[in-house]
Amino acid sequence: MRISTSMIFDAGRNAIQRQSSEMLHTQQQIATGRKILTPSDDPIAAARALEVTQSQRANEQFQTNIGYAKDALATLDSDLGSIGDILTYIRTRAVEAGNATYTPSEHQAMATDIEAQFHALLAIANSKDATGEFRFAGYQSTDAAFSGGAPVPPAGPAAVLYDGDAGARSIQVSASRTMPVGEPGSRVFMVDAGGNSEMFGAISDFITELRRPAGDPSRNIPTAVSTAIGRMDASLDNVLTIRASVGSRMVELDALEELSGAHGEQYAQTLSRLQDVDYAEAISRLSKQQTILEAAQQSYVRVTGLSLFDYLR
Incomplete structure:
Protein backbone atom coordinates (compact mmCIF):
# COMPACT_ATOMS: atom_id res chain seq x y z
CA MET A 1 0.00 0.00 0.00
CA ILE A 36 -22.93 10.28 31.72
CA LEU A 37 -23.05 13.47 29.66
CA THR A 38 -25.17 12.02 26.87
CA PRO A 39 -27.18 8.76 26.68
CA SER A 40 -24.67 7.40 24.18
CA ASP A 41 -22.00 7.38 26.91
CA ASP A 42 -23.78 4.46 28.60
CA PRO A 43 -27.27 3.71 27.20
CA ILE A 44 -28.14 1.14 29.88
CA ALA A 45 -27.06 3.32 32.80
CA ALA A 46 -28.76 6.36 31.22
CA ALA A 47 -32.06 4.50 30.90
CA ARG A 48 -31.81 3.22 34.46
CA ALA A 49 -30.99 6.71 35.74
CA LEU A 50 -34.08 8.08 34.00
CA GLU A 51 -36.27 5.46 35.68
CA VAL A 52 -34.78 6.19 39.08
CA THR A 53 -35.15 9.95 38.56
CA GLN A 54 -38.84 9.54 37.74
CA SER A 55 -39.33 7.42 40.87
CA GLN A 56 -37.41 9.97 42.90
CA ARG A 57 -39.63 12.83 41.69
CA ALA A 58 -42.78 10.84 42.41
CA ASN A 59 -41.45 10.10 45.89
CA GLU A 60 -40.72 13.80 46.44
CA GLN A 61 -44.30 14.63 45.44
CA PHE A 62 -45.58 12.02 47.89
CA GLN A 63 -43.46 13.64 50.61
CA THR A 64 -45.04 17.00 49.78
CA ASN A 65 -48.50 15.41 49.83
CA ILE A 66 -47.77 13.85 53.20
CA GLY A 67 -47.00 17.33 54.52
CA TYR A 68 -50.31 18.64 53.16
CA ALA A 69 -52.16 15.66 54.62
CA LYS A 70 -50.58 16.12 58.04
CA ASP A 71 -51.53 19.79 58.08
CA ALA A 72 -55.11 19.03 57.04
CA LEU A 73 -55.51 16.28 59.63
CA ALA A 74 -53.95 18.43 62.36
CA THR A 75 -56.49 21.17 61.63
CA LEU A 76 -59.32 18.63 61.52
CA ASP A 77 -58.19 17.19 64.84
CA SER A 78 -58.15 20.68 66.34
CA ASP A 79 -61.69 21.34 65.08
CA LEU A 80 -62.91 18.03 66.45
CA GLY A 81 -61.32 18.90 69.77
CA SER A 82 -63.17 22.24 69.81
CA ILE A 83 -66.43 20.50 68.92
CA GLY A 84 -65.87 18.05 71.76
CA ASP A 85 -65.16 20.91 74.18
CA ILE A 86 -68.43 22.65 73.23
CA LEU A 87 -70.45 19.45 73.61
CA THR A 88 -68.82 18.74 76.96
CA TYR A 89 -69.62 22.27 78.12
CA ILE A 90 -73.27 21.93 77.06
CA ARG A 91 -73.50 18.55 78.78
CA THR A 92 -72.10 20.09 81.96
CA ARG A 93 -74.68 22.88 81.79
CA ALA A 94 -77.39 20.27 81.26
CA VAL A 95 -76.31 18.51 84.46
CA GLU A 96 -76.44 21.86 86.27
CA ALA A 97 -79.91 22.51 84.87
CA GLY A 98 -81.12 19.39 86.65
CA ASN A 99 -80.53 21.09 89.98
CA ALA A 100 -84.01 21.44 91.54
CA THR A 101 -83.08 24.79 93.08
CA TYR A 102 -82.69 26.49 89.69
CA THR A 103 -85.44 29.00 88.89
CA PRO A 104 -87.05 29.57 85.48
CA SER A 105 -85.09 32.82 85.11
CA GLU A 106 -81.85 30.93 85.72
CA HIS A 107 -82.89 28.40 83.10
CA GLN A 108 -83.52 31.31 80.71
CA ALA A 109 -80.02 32.64 81.34
CA MET A 110 -78.60 29.16 80.83
CA ALA A 111 -80.49 28.88 77.53
CA THR A 112 -78.88 32.11 76.34
CA ASP A 113 -75.45 30.78 77.27
CA ILE A 114 -76.05 27.48 75.50
CA GLU A 115 -77.36 29.29 72.40
CA ALA A 116 -74.04 31.14 72.19
CA GLN A 117 -72.33 27.76 72.20
CA PHE A 118 -74.74 26.60 69.50
CA HIS A 119 -73.62 29.39 67.20
CA ALA A 120 -69.96 28.81 68.04
CA LEU A 121 -70.47 25.19 67.00
CA LEU A 122 -72.19 26.27 63.78
CA ALA A 123 -69.25 28.56 63.01
CA ILE A 124 -66.89 25.57 63.25
CA ALA A 125 -69.22 23.50 61.07
CA ASN A 126 -69.03 26.19 58.39
CA SER A 127 -65.32 26.93 58.77
CA LYS A 128 -62.98 27.06 55.79
CA ASP A 129 -59.57 25.54 55.23
CA ALA A 130 -56.42 27.32 54.06
CA THR A 131 -57.58 27.16 50.43
CA GLY A 132 -60.90 28.83 51.20
CA GLU A 133 -63.00 25.67 50.87
CA PHE A 134 -65.63 24.68 53.43
CA ARG A 135 -64.03 22.00 55.52
CA PHE A 136 -67.10 19.91 56.39
CA ALA A 137 -69.03 20.19 53.09
CA GLY A 138 -67.64 16.99 51.57
CA TYR A 139 -67.00 17.39 47.85
CA GLN A 140 -69.39 20.40 47.71
CA SER A 141 -66.70 22.50 49.30
CA THR A 142 -67.42 25.74 47.44
CA ASP A 143 -70.66 26.26 49.39
CA ALA A 144 -71.32 26.44 53.13
CA ALA A 145 -71.81 23.03 54.69
CA PHE A 146 -74.79 24.01 56.85
CA SER A 147 -77.68 26.45 56.61
CA GLY A 148 -80.29 27.55 59.09
CA GLY A 149 -79.77 27.92 62.80
CA ALA A 150 -81.05 31.51 63.02
CA PRO A 151 -82.39 32.52 66.48
CA VAL A 152 -86.14 32.01 66.90
CA PRO A 153 -87.11 33.75 70.17
CA PRO A 154 -88.36 32.67 72.56
CA ALA A 155 -87.62 29.12 71.42
CA GLY A 156 -84.28 27.73 70.37
CA PRO A 157 -82.52 28.31 67.02
CA ALA A 158 -84.08 27.17 63.76
CA ALA A 159 -83.27 23.76 62.32
CA VAL A 160 -79.80 23.29 60.84
CA LEU A 161 -79.66 21.54 57.47
CA TYR A 162 -76.68 19.92 55.83
CA ASP A 163 -76.11 21.16 52.27
CA GLY A 164 -72.94 19.17 51.50
CA ASP A 165 -72.50 15.53 50.56
CA ALA A 166 -70.99 12.41 52.09
CA GLY A 167 -67.65 12.72 50.29
CA ALA A 168 -64.39 12.67 52.24
CA ARG A 169 -61.60 14.57 50.50
CA SER A 170 -58.33 12.68 50.25
CA ILE A 171 -54.70 13.02 49.13
CA GLN A 172 -52.48 10.35 47.59
CA VAL A 173 -49.55 9.94 49.96
CA SER A 174 -47.88 6.89 48.42
CA ALA A 175 -48.12 4.77 45.30
CA SER A 176 -50.64 2.52 47.02
CA ARG A 177 -52.26 4.78 49.66
CA THR A 178 -54.81 7.56 49.28
CA MET A 179 -55.34 9.18 52.67
CA PRO A 180 -58.70 10.71 53.67
CA VAL A 181 -57.87 14.13 55.12
CA GLY A 182 -61.40 15.38 55.72
CA GLU A 183 -64.68 14.26 57.22
CA PRO A 184 -68.09 15.18 55.81
CA GLY A 185 -70.37 17.17 58.07
CA SER A 186 -73.00 14.47 57.68
CA ARG A 187 -70.80 12.19 59.74
CA VAL A 188 -69.35 14.62 62.26
CA PHE A 189 -72.63 16.36 63.07
CA MET A 190 -74.79 13.24 62.53
CA VAL A 191 -77.15 14.27 59.75
CA ASP A 192 -80.24 12.16 59.11
CA ALA A 193 -81.76 11.25 55.74
CA GLY A 194 -83.73 14.48 55.70
CA GLY A 195 -80.60 16.59 56.07
CA ASN A 196 -81.31 17.58 59.68
CA SER A 197 -78.37 17.68 62.06
CA GLU A 198 -78.91 15.56 65.15
CA MET A 199 -76.25 17.45 67.08
CA PHE A 200 -77.68 20.91 66.42
CA GLY A 201 -81.23 19.62 66.80
CA ALA A 202 -80.46 18.21 70.24
CA ILE A 203 -79.00 21.52 71.42
CA SER A 204 -81.85 23.56 69.94
CA ASP A 205 -84.46 21.30 71.56
CA PHE A 206 -82.78 21.69 74.94
CA ILE A 207 -82.71 25.49 74.57
CA THR A 208 -86.42 25.44 73.72
CA GLU A 209 -87.21 23.41 76.84
CA LEU A 210 -85.17 25.70 79.08
CA ARG A 211 -87.07 28.72 77.77
CA ARG A 212 -90.53 27.36 78.42
CA PRO A 213 -92.29 29.64 80.91
CA ALA A 214 -93.02 28.35 84.40
CA GLY A 215 -96.77 28.06 83.72
CA ASP A 216 -96.35 26.00 80.54
CA PRO A 217 -97.94 22.58 81.23
CA SER A 218 -95.46 20.92 78.86
CA ARG A 219 -92.48 22.20 80.85
CA ASN A 220 -90.54 19.21 82.17
CA ILE A 221 -86.94 20.13 82.99
CA PRO A 222 -85.88 16.73 84.41
CA THR A 223 -86.91 14.97 81.19
CA ALA A 224 -85.30 17.69 79.06
CA VAL A 225 -82.09 17.37 81.06
CA SER A 226 -82.01 13.59 80.78
CA THR A 227 -82.68 13.74 77.04
CA ALA A 228 -80.05 16.44 76.49
CA ILE A 229 -77.39 14.53 78.41
CA GLY A 230 -78.09 11.34 76.45
CA ARG A 231 -77.96 13.13 73.11
CA MET A 232 -74.78 15.01 74.05
CA ASP A 233 -73.17 11.72 75.07
CA ALA A 234 -74.09 10.19 71.71
CA SER A 235 -72.65 13.19 69.86
CA LEU A 236 -69.50 13.14 71.97
CA ASP A 237 -68.98 9.42 71.37
CA ASN A 238 -69.30 10.02 67.65
CA VAL A 239 -66.80 12.89 67.68
CA LEU A 240 -64.33 10.90 69.79
CA THR A 241 -64.59 7.94 67.40
CA ILE A 242 -63.82 10.17 64.42
CA ARG A 243 -61.00 11.87 66.31
CA ALA A 244 -59.45 8.49 67.11
CA SER A 245 -59.57 7.66 63.40
CA VAL A 246 -57.86 10.95 62.59
CA GLY A 247 -55.17 10.16 65.16
CA SER A 248 -54.58 6.77 63.57
CA ARG A 249 -54.18 8.39 60.17
CA MET A 250 -51.65 10.86 61.56
CA VAL A 251 -49.62 7.97 63.00
CA GLU A 252 -49.78 6.23 59.62
CA LEU A 253 -48.55 9.41 57.93
CA ASP A 254 -45.57 9.54 60.27
CA ALA A 255 -44.67 5.99 59.25
CA LEU A 256 -45.16 6.79 55.54
CA GLU A 257 -43.03 9.91 55.90
CA GLU A 258 -40.21 7.90 57.43
CA LEU A 259 -40.49 5.26 54.71
CA SER A 260 -40.57 7.91 51.99
CA GLY A 261 -37.45 9.48 53.45
CA ALA A 262 -35.67 6.12 53.33
CA HIS A 263 -36.74 5.67 49.72
CA GLY A 264 -35.41 9.13 48.91
CA GLU A 265 -32.00 8.22 50.29
CA GLN A 266 -31.97 4.99 48.29
CA TYR A 267 -32.85 6.80 45.07
CA ALA A 268 -30.12 9.37 45.70
CA GLN A 269 -27.54 6.65 46.30
CA THR A 270 -28.59 4.77 43.16
CA LEU A 271 -28.40 7.90 41.03
CA SER A 272 -25.02 8.74 42.48
CA ARG A 273 -23.73 5.28 41.57
CA LEU A 274 -25.12 5.56 38.05
CA GLN A 275 -24.28 9.18 37.26
Missing part, protein backbone atom coordinates in the same frame (compact mmCIF):
# COMPACT_ATOMS: atom_id res chain seq x y z
CA ARG A 2 1.34 3.35 -0.96
CA ILE A 3 1.35 5.88 1.87
CA SER A 4 1.17 9.42 0.70
CA THR A 5 2.23 12.53 2.56
CA SER A 6 -1.39 13.65 2.87
CA MET A 7 -2.32 10.36 4.54
CA ILE A 8 0.43 10.90 7.10
CA PHE A 9 -0.84 14.40 7.78
CA ASP A 10 -4.46 13.24 8.02
CA ALA A 11 -3.60 10.40 10.38
CA GLY A 12 -1.67 12.71 12.67
CA ARG A 13 -4.38 15.34 12.62
CA ASN A 14 -7.10 12.75 13.31
CA ALA A 15 -5.16 11.38 16.25
CA ILE A 16 -4.82 14.85 17.75
CA GLN A 17 -8.51 15.61 17.24
CA ARG A 18 -9.53 12.29 18.78
CA GLN A 19 -7.32 12.81 21.82
CA SER A 20 -8.55 16.40 22.17
CA SER A 21 -12.17 15.24 22.04
CA GLU A 22 -11.58 12.55 24.66
CA MET A 23 -9.78 15.00 26.93
CA LEU A 24 -12.58 17.56 26.54
CA HIS A 25 -15.12 14.87 27.42
CA THR A 26 -13.20 14.03 30.58
CA GLN A 27 -12.92 17.72 31.49
CA GLN A 28 -16.69 18.10 31.12
CA GLN A 29 -17.24 15.07 33.35
CA ILE A 30 -15.05 16.60 36.04
CA ALA A 31 -16.71 20.02 35.68
CA THR A 32 -20.28 18.65 35.89
CA GLY A 33 -19.60 15.81 38.29
CA ARG A 34 -21.47 13.48 35.91
CA LYS A 35 -19.94 10.57 34.08
CA ASP A 276 -21.61 10.62 39.52
CA VAL A 277 -18.08 10.69 38.26
CA ASP A 278 -15.21 9.05 40.13
CA TYR A 279 -13.00 12.11 40.50
CA ALA A 280 -9.84 10.14 41.28
CA GLU A 281 -10.27 7.98 38.18
CA ALA A 282 -11.33 10.91 35.99
CA ILE A 283 -8.37 13.10 37.02
CA SER A 284 -5.98 10.21 36.47
CA ARG A 285 -7.54 9.59 33.05
CA LEU A 286 -7.31 13.31 32.19
CA SER A 287 -3.63 13.34 33.04
CA LYS A 288 -3.02 10.28 30.85
CA GLN A 289 -5.02 11.78 27.99
CA GLN A 290 -3.08 15.04 28.25
CA THR A 291 0.19 13.14 28.06
CA ILE A 292 -1.00 11.19 25.02
CA LEU A 293 -2.23 14.39 23.36
CA GLU A 294 1.11 16.12 23.92
CA ALA A 295 2.91 13.11 22.50
CA ALA A 296 0.61 13.08 19.47
CA GLN A 297 1.17 16.77 18.92
CA GLN A 298 4.95 16.43 19.14
CA SER A 299 4.89 13.41 16.84
CA TYR A 300 2.75 15.30 14.33
CA VAL A 301 5.13 18.24 14.34
CA ARG A 302 8.11 16.00 13.75
CA VAL A 303 6.45 13.93 11.04
CA THR A 304 5.10 16.92 9.17
CA GLY A 305 8.51 18.55 9.39
CA LEU A 306 10.26 15.72 7.57
CA SER A 307 11.64 16.60 4.11
CA LEU A 308 14.13 15.03 1.70
CA PHE A 309 16.01 18.28 1.81
CA ASP A 310 16.67 17.70 5.54
CA TYR A 311 18.94 14.81 4.56
CA LEU A 312 20.84 16.59 1.86
CA ARG A 313 24.10 18.12 2.74
Whole structure:
Protein backbone atom coordinates (compact mmCIF):
# COMPACT_ATOMS: atom_id res chain seq x y z
CA MET A 1 0.00 0.00 0.00
CA ARG A 2 1.34 3.35 -0.96
CA ILE A 3 1.35 5.88 1.87
CA SER A 4 1.17 9.42 0.70
CA THR A 5 2.23 12.53 2.56
CA SER A 6 -1.39 13.65 2.87
CA MET A 7 -2.32 10.36 4.54
CA ILE A 8 0.43 10.90 7.10
CA PHE A 9 -0.84 14.40 7.78
CA ASP A 10 -4.46 13.24 8.02
CA ALA A 11 -3.60 10.40 10.38
CA GLY A 12 -1.67 12.71 12.67
CA ARG A 13 -4.38 15.34 12.62
CA ASN A 14 -7.10 12.75 13.31
CA ALA A 15 -5.16 11.38 16.25
CA ILE A 16 -4.82 14.85 17.75
CA GLN A 17 -8.51 15.61 17.24
CA ARG A 18 -9.53 12.29 18.78
CA GLN A 19 -7.32 12.81 21.82
CA SER A 20 -8.55 16.40 22.17
CA SER A 21 -12.17 15.24 22.04
CA GLU A 22 -11.58 12.55 24.66
CA MET A 23 -9.78 15.00 26.93
CA LEU A 24 -12.58 17.56 26.54
CA HIS A 25 -15.12 14.87 27.42
CA THR A 26 -13.20 14.03 30.58
CA GLN A 27 -12.92 17.72 31.49
CA GLN A 28 -16.69 18.10 31.12
CA GLN A 29 -17.24 15.07 33.35
CA ILE A 30 -15.05 16.60 36.04
CA ALA A 31 -16.71 20.02 35.68
CA THR A 32 -20.28 18.65 35.89
CA GLY A 33 -19.60 15.81 38.29
CA ARG A 34 -21.47 13.48 35.91
CA LYS A 35 -19.94 10.57 34.08
CA ILE A 36 -22.93 10.28 31.72
CA LEU A 37 -23.05 13.47 29.66
CA THR A 38 -25.17 12.02 26.87
CA PRO A 39 -27.18 8.76 26.68
CA SER A 40 -24.67 7.40 24.18
CA ASP A 41 -22.00 7.38 26.91
CA ASP A 42 -23.78 4.46 28.60
CA PRO A 43 -27.27 3.71 27.20
CA ILE A 44 -28.14 1.14 29.88
CA ALA A 45 -27.06 3.32 32.80
CA ALA A 46 -28.76 6.36 31.22
CA ALA A 47 -32.06 4.50 30.90
CA ARG A 48 -31.81 3.22 34.46
CA ALA A 49 -30.99 6.71 35.74
CA LEU A 50 -34.08 8.08 34.00
CA GLU A 51 -36.27 5.46 35.68
CA VAL A 52 -34.78 6.19 39.08
CA THR A 53 -35.15 9.95 38.56
CA GLN A 54 -38.84 9.54 37.74
CA SER A 55 -39.33 7.42 40.87
CA GLN A 56 -37.41 9.97 42.90
CA ARG A 57 -39.63 12.83 41.69
CA ALA A 58 -42.78 10.84 42.41
CA ASN A 59 -41.45 10.10 45.89
CA GLU A 60 -40.72 13.80 46.44
CA GLN A 61 -44.30 14.63 45.44
CA PHE A 62 -45.58 12.02 47.89
CA GLN A 63 -43.46 13.64 50.61
CA THR A 64 -45.04 17.00 49.78
CA ASN A 65 -48.50 15.41 49.83
CA ILE A 66 -47.77 13.85 53.20
CA GLY A 67 -47.00 17.33 54.52
CA TYR A 68 -50.31 18.64 53.16
CA ALA A 69 -52.16 15.66 54.62
CA LYS A 70 -50.58 16.12 58.04
CA ASP A 71 -51.53 19.79 58.08
CA ALA A 72 -55.11 19.03 57.04
CA LEU A 73 -55.51 16.28 59.63
CA ALA A 74 -53.95 18.43 62.36
CA THR A 75 -56.49 21.17 61.63
CA LEU A 76 -59.32 18.63 61.52
CA ASP A 77 -58.19 17.19 64.84
CA SER A 78 -58.15 20.68 66.34
CA ASP A 79 -61.69 21.34 65.08
CA LEU A 80 -62.91 18.03 66.45
CA GLY A 81 -61.32 18.90 69.77
CA SER A 82 -63.17 22.24 69.81
CA ILE A 83 -66.43 20.50 68.92
CA GLY A 84 -65.87 18.05 71.76
CA ASP A 85 -65.16 20.91 74.18
CA ILE A 86 -68.43 22.65 73.23
CA LEU A 87 -70.45 19.45 73.61
CA THR A 88 -68.82 18.74 76.96
CA TYR A 89 -69.62 22.27 78.12
CA ILE A 90 -73.27 21.93 77.06
CA ARG A 91 -73.50 18.55 78.78
CA THR A 92 -72.10 20.09 81.96
CA ARG A 93 -74.68 22.88 81.79
CA ALA A 94 -77.39 20.27 81.26
CA VAL A 95 -76.31 18.51 84.46
CA GLU A 96 -76.44 21.86 86.27
CA ALA A 97 -79.91 22.51 84.87
CA GLY A 98 -81.12 19.39 86.65
CA ASN A 99 -80.53 21.09 89.98
CA ALA A 100 -84.01 21.44 91.54
CA THR A 101 -83.08 24.79 93.08
CA TYR A 102 -82.69 26.49 89.69
CA THR A 103 -85.44 29.00 88.89
CA PRO A 104 -87.05 29.57 85.48
CA SER A 105 -85.09 32.82 85.11
CA GLU A 106 -81.85 30.93 85.72
CA HIS A 107 -82.89 28.40 83.10
CA GLN A 108 -83.52 31.31 80.71
CA ALA A 109 -80.02 32.64 81.34
CA MET A 110 -78.60 29.16 80.83
CA ALA A 111 -80.49 28.88 77.53
CA THR A 112 -78.88 32.11 76.34
CA ASP A 113 -75.45 30.78 77.27
CA ILE A 114 -76.05 27.48 75.50
CA GLU A 115 -77.36 29.29 72.40
CA ALA A 116 -74.04 31.14 72.19
CA GLN A 117 -72.33 27.76 72.20
CA PHE A 118 -74.74 26.60 69.50
CA HIS A 119 -73.62 29.39 67.20
CA ALA A 120 -69.96 28.81 68.04
CA LEU A 121 -70.47 25.19 67.00
CA LEU A 122 -72.19 26.27 63.78
CA ALA A 123 -69.25 28.56 63.01
CA ILE A 124 -66.89 25.57 63.25
CA ALA A 125 -69.22 23.50 61.07
CA ASN A 126 -69.03 26.19 58.39
CA SER A 127 -65.32 26.93 58.77
CA LYS A 128 -62.98 27.06 55.79
CA ASP A 129 -59.57 25.54 55.23
CA ALA A 130 -56.42 27.32 54.06
CA THR A 131 -57.58 27.16 50.43
CA GLY A 132 -60.90 28.83 51.20
CA GLU A 133 -63.00 25.67 50.87
CA PHE A 134 -65.63 24.68 53.43
CA ARG A 135 -64.03 22.00 55.52
CA PHE A 136 -67.10 19.91 56.39
CA ALA A 137 -69.03 20.19 53.09
CA GLY A 138 -67.64 16.99 51.57
CA TYR A 139 -67.00 17.39 47.85
CA GLN A 140 -69.39 20.40 47.71
CA SER A 141 -66.70 22.50 49.30
CA THR A 142 -67.42 25.74 47.44
CA ASP A 143 -70.66 26.26 49.39
CA ALA A 144 -71.32 26.44 53.13
CA ALA A 145 -71.81 23.03 54.69
CA PHE A 146 -74.79 24.01 56.85
CA SER A 147 -77.68 26.45 56.61
CA GLY A 148 -80.29 27.55 59.09
CA GLY A 149 -79.77 27.92 62.80
CA ALA A 150 -81.05 31.51 63.02
CA PRO A 151 -82.39 32.52 66.48
CA VAL A 152 -86.14 32.01 66.90
CA PRO A 153 -87.11 33.75 70.17
CA PRO A 154 -88.36 32.67 72.56
CA ALA A 155 -87.62 29.12 71.42
CA GLY A 156 -84.28 27.73 70.37
CA PRO A 157 -82.52 28.31 67.02
CA ALA A 158 -84.08 27.17 63.76
CA ALA A 159 -83.27 23.76 62.32
CA VAL A 160 -79.80 23.29 60.84
CA LEU A 161 -79.66 21.54 57.47
CA TYR A 162 -76.68 19.92 55.83
CA ASP A 163 -76.11 21.16 52.27
CA GLY A 164 -72.94 19.17 51.50
CA ASP A 165 -72.50 15.53 50.56
CA ALA A 166 -70.99 12.41 52.09
CA GLY A 167 -67.65 12.72 50.29
CA ALA A 168 -64.39 12.67 52.24
CA ARG A 169 -61.60 14.57 50.50
CA SER A 170 -58.33 12.68 50.25
CA ILE A 171 -54.70 13.02 49.13
CA GLN A 172 -52.48 10.35 47.59
CA VAL A 173 -49.55 9.94 49.96
CA SER A 174 -47.88 6.89 48.42
CA ALA A 175 -48.12 4.77 45.30
CA SER A 176 -50.64 2.52 47.02
CA ARG A 177 -52.26 4.78 49.66
CA THR A 178 -54.81 7.56 49.28
CA MET A 179 -55.34 9.18 52.67
CA PRO A 180 -58.70 10.71 53.67
CA VAL A 181 -57.87 14.13 55.12
CA GLY A 182 -61.40 15.38 55.72
CA GLU A 183 -64.68 14.26 57.22
CA PRO A 184 -68.09 15.18 55.81
CA GLY A 185 -70.37 17.17 58.07
CA SER A 186 -73.00 14.47 57.68
CA ARG A 187 -70.80 12.19 59.74
CA VAL A 188 -69.35 14.62 62.26
CA PHE A 189 -72.63 16.36 63.07
CA MET A 190 -74.79 13.24 62.53
CA VAL A 191 -77.15 14.27 59.75
CA ASP A 192 -80.24 12.16 59.11
CA ALA A 193 -81.76 11.25 55.74
CA GLY A 194 -83.73 14.48 55.70
CA GLY A 195 -80.60 16.59 56.07
CA ASN A 196 -81.31 17.58 59.68
CA SER A 197 -78.37 17.68 62.06
CA GLU A 198 -78.91 15.56 65.15
CA MET A 199 -76.25 17.45 67.08
CA PHE A 200 -77.68 20.91 66.42
CA GLY A 201 -81.23 19.62 66.80
CA ALA A 202 -80.46 18.21 70.24
CA ILE A 203 -79.00 21.52 71.42
CA SER A 204 -81.85 23.56 69.94
CA ASP A 205 -84.46 21.30 71.56
CA PHE A 206 -82.78 21.69 74.94
CA ILE A 207 -82.71 25.49 74.57
CA THR A 208 -86.42 25.44 73.72
CA GLU A 209 -87.21 23.41 76.84
CA LEU A 210 -85.17 25.70 79.08
CA ARG A 211 -87.07 28.72 77.77
CA ARG A 212 -90.53 27.36 78.42
CA PRO A 213 -92.29 29.64 80.91
CA ALA A 214 -93.02 28.35 84.40
CA GLY A 215 -96.77 28.06 83.72
CA ASP A 216 -96.35 26.00 80.54
CA PRO A 217 -97.94 22.58 81.23
CA SER A 218 -95.46 20.92 78.86
CA ARG A 219 -92.48 22.20 80.85
CA ASN A 220 -90.54 19.21 82.17
CA ILE A 221 -86.94 20.13 82.99
CA PRO A 222 -85.88 16.73 84.41
CA THR A 223 -86.91 14.97 81.19
CA ALA A 224 -85.30 17.69 79.06
CA VAL A 225 -82.09 17.37 81.06
CA SER A 226 -82.01 13.59 80.78
CA THR A 227 -82.68 13.74 77.04
CA ALA A 228 -80.05 16.44 76.49
CA ILE A 229 -77.39 14.53 78.41
CA GLY A 230 -78.09 11.34 76.45
CA ARG A 231 -77.96 13.13 73.11
CA MET A 232 -74.78 15.01 74.05
CA ASP A 233 -73.17 11.72 75.07
CA ALA A 234 -74.09 10.19 71.71
CA SER A 235 -72.65 13.19 69.86
CA LEU A 236 -69.50 13.14 71.97
CA ASP A 237 -68.98 9.42 71.37
CA ASN A 238 -69.30 10.02 67.65
CA VAL A 239 -66.80 12.89 67.68
CA LEU A 240 -64.33 10.90 69.79
CA THR A 241 -64.59 7.94 67.40
CA ILE A 242 -63.82 10.17 64.42
CA ARG A 243 -61.00 11.87 66.31
CA ALA A 244 -59.45 8.49 67.11
CA SER A 245 -59.57 7.66 63.40
CA VAL A 246 -57.86 10.95 62.59
CA GLY A 247 -55.17 10.16 65.16
CA SER A 248 -54.58 6.77 63.57
CA ARG A 249 -54.18 8.39 60.17
CA MET A 250 -51.65 10.86 61.56
CA VAL A 251 -49.62 7.97 63.00
CA GLU A 252 -49.78 6.23 59.62
CA LEU A 253 -48.55 9.41 57.93
CA ASP A 254 -45.57 9.54 60.27
CA ALA A 255 -44.67 5.99 59.25
CA LEU A 256 -45.16 6.79 55.54
CA GLU A 257 -43.03 9.91 55.90
CA GLU A 258 -40.21 7.90 57.43
CA LEU A 259 -40.49 5.26 54.71
CA SER A 260 -40.57 7.91 51.99
CA GLY A 261 -37.45 9.48 53.45
CA ALA A 262 -35.67 6.12 53.33
CA HIS A 263 -36.74 5.67 49.72
CA GLY A 264 -35.41 9.13 48.91
CA GLU A 265 -32.00 8.22 50.29
CA GLN A 266 -31.97 4.99 48.29
CA TYR A 267 -32.85 6.80 45.07
CA ALA A 268 -30.12 9.37 45.70
CA GLN A 269 -27.54 6.65 46.30
CA THR A 270 -28.59 4.77 43.16
CA LEU A 271 -28.40 7.90 41.03
CA SER A 272 -25.02 8.74 42.48
CA ARG A 273 -23.73 5.28 41.57
CA LEU A 274 -25.12 5.56 38.05
CA GLN A 275 -24.28 9.18 37.26
CA ASP A 276 -21.61 10.62 39.52
CA VAL A 277 -18.08 10.69 38.26
CA ASP A 278 -15.21 9.05 40.13
CA TYR A 279 -13.00 12.11 40.50
CA ALA A 280 -9.84 10.14 41.28
CA GLU A 281 -10.27 7.98 38.18
CA ALA A 282 -11.33 10.91 35.99
CA ILE A 283 -8.37 13.10 37.02
CA SER A 284 -5.98 10.21 36.47
CA ARG A 285 -7.54 9.59 33.05
CA LEU A 286 -7.31 13.31 32.19
CA SER A 287 -3.63 13.34 33.04
CA LYS A 288 -3.02 10.28 30.85
CA GLN A 289 -5.02 11.78 27.99
CA GLN A 290 -3.08 15.04 28.25
CA THR A 291 0.19 13.14 28.06
CA ILE A 292 -1.00 11.19 25.02
CA LEU A 293 -2.23 14.39 23.36
CA GLU A 294 1.11 16.12 23.92
CA ALA A 295 2.91 13.11 22.50
CA ALA A 296 0.61 13.08 19.47
CA GLN A 297 1.17 16.77 18.92
CA GLN A 298 4.95 16.43 19.14
CA SER A 299 4.89 13.41 16.84
CA TYR A 300 2.75 15.30 14.33
CA VAL A 301 5.13 18.24 14.34
CA ARG A 302 8.11 16.00 13.75
CA VAL A 303 6.45 13.93 11.04
CA THR A 304 5.10 16.92 9.17
CA GLY A 305 8.51 18.55 9.39
CA LEU A 306 10.26 15.72 7.57
CA SER A 307 11.64 16.60 4.11
CA LEU A 308 14.13 15.03 1.70
CA PHE A 309 16.01 18.28 1.81
CA ASP A 310 16.67 17.70 5.54
CA TYR A 311 18.94 14.81 4.56
CA LEU A 312 20.84 16.59 1.86
CA ARG A 313 24.10 18.12 2.74
